[in-house]
């Protein structure tokens with residue numbers, strides 16, 4: 086883990102993270118560093134703890150032991166400091182979670198006004214630019230329920246980007262979508278990769294993992310089993326669990 | 338029948354004026370206190386959750402008359418601010434009704450998908466911002482009908498204040514019988530009076546429900 090620029094800390098650092106739900110351990114001694122501009126794809130079977138990993142990084146789930154740092158700053162407990170740090174970490178959920186009672190443009194402009202204290206007009210203008218960027222500016226004044234899944238997910242990405250986050254987390258962003266809408270969301274994500282965004286992506290889209298990832302992290306029953314470049318992971322996985330997983334996925 | 342109403346209009350006017358006053362003051366107070374209690378019950382702070390839950394469990398299971406008795410007889414001995422019977426009646430109604438408002442608001446909050454609050458927190462909104470701009474506006478829709486029932490009950494409960502020597506509508510019949518007028522006819526008029534008071538309540542509920550069912 087000796088990055089060339091020792092002065093800049095990794096964007097995300099997890100050290101010895103443990104997490105249990107009741108008596109069931111879900112994350113066991115997770116150690117992970119993601120550097121600035123790096124794209125890490127997390128793969129693994131259902132129940133491996135991928136969502137939980139994502140959610141601990143902005144403390145939607147508190148951890149039982151270990152340490153999490155964002156850009157060199159330890160994750161604070163509840164309160165304003167935590168809220169401030171969360172604003173720097175964008176997250177995109179499988180179920181979109183757009184605010185149902187707000188229009189699309191309101192969804193995007195809300196947090197910049199409430200959290201970043203941007204003026205309403207400025208926030209709306211910035212929101213419209215982001216909506217144009219993800220290709221749904223014509224949907225700005227509709228409510229989430231009036232949009233297709235792919236459009237909703239692109240709106241959710243725009244909402245996260247509106248906070249100018251340092252890092253973006255994606256938890257299976259295309260898993261709830263009809264197949265024909267997967268690509269439009271992956272295209273938006275790919276454009277983020279090209280712009281140098283630091284990203285942690287949980288996905289089952291192997292094509293995206295091969296093309297976009299700098300590293301593939303393979304999880305199984307709460308552990309990181311492999312952490313390697315995509316070429317190596319897909320052509321020569323070391324562990325039996327990864328071989329087994331790839332065997333199942335690739336024969337589909 | 339009309340005659341009785343006209344002859345005793347002083348009685349009916351002060352009676353219903355006080356009922357309306359009790360209802361409005363206690364209603365507003367209970368809405369505020371009940372919403373705060375609900376916020377406590379869903380807050381991330383365990384102590385607040387415990388306090389909120391304790392309050393609700395105590396006052397939902399205590400008969401209203403007991404709460405009134407406390408404010409009538411125990412309160413004056415506590416050496417607190419000396420306040421009128423009327424104020425104490427309002428306080429008793431607030432303390433009691435707030436527990437019910439709290440439960441209605443809380444179950445309304447629970448109808449809102451947790452993903453909404455999670456997305457909000459993930460964007461950096463504070464607990465209060467999440468509650469006021471994301472959760473409560475979506476909860477209100479399902480809260481209006483049961484809240485109307487709670488307020489309806491409050492309206493009827495104002496009559497318990499009669500035991501406090503607050504001259505509200507429930508106090509009309511005893512005075513009528515002192516004056517030698519027909520208590521039965523008096524009671525019919527009181528019932529009609531309460532019916533009239535319920536109408537604006539129900540009408541407000543209808544309007545609110547209609548407004549929020551399209552705003553989506």
Ligand SMILES: Nc1ncnc2c1ncn2[C@@H]1O[C@H](COP(=O)(O)OP(=O)(O)OP(=O)(O)O)[C@@H](O)[C@H]1O
Nearest residue numbers: 106107111129130131132133134135136137138257
């Ligand atoms: N809130 C919770 N309470 C209790 N157990 C939970 C909770 N959330 C997750 N779990 C459990 O933790 C384990 C890991 O869950 P997680 O959602 O992180 O897995 P995942 O890798 O994202 O799986 P999937 O591919 O199905 O999304 C599972 O066994 C799950 O049942």
Ligand SMILES: [Mg+2]
Nearest residue numbers: 135136137257
């Ligand atoms: Mg998951």
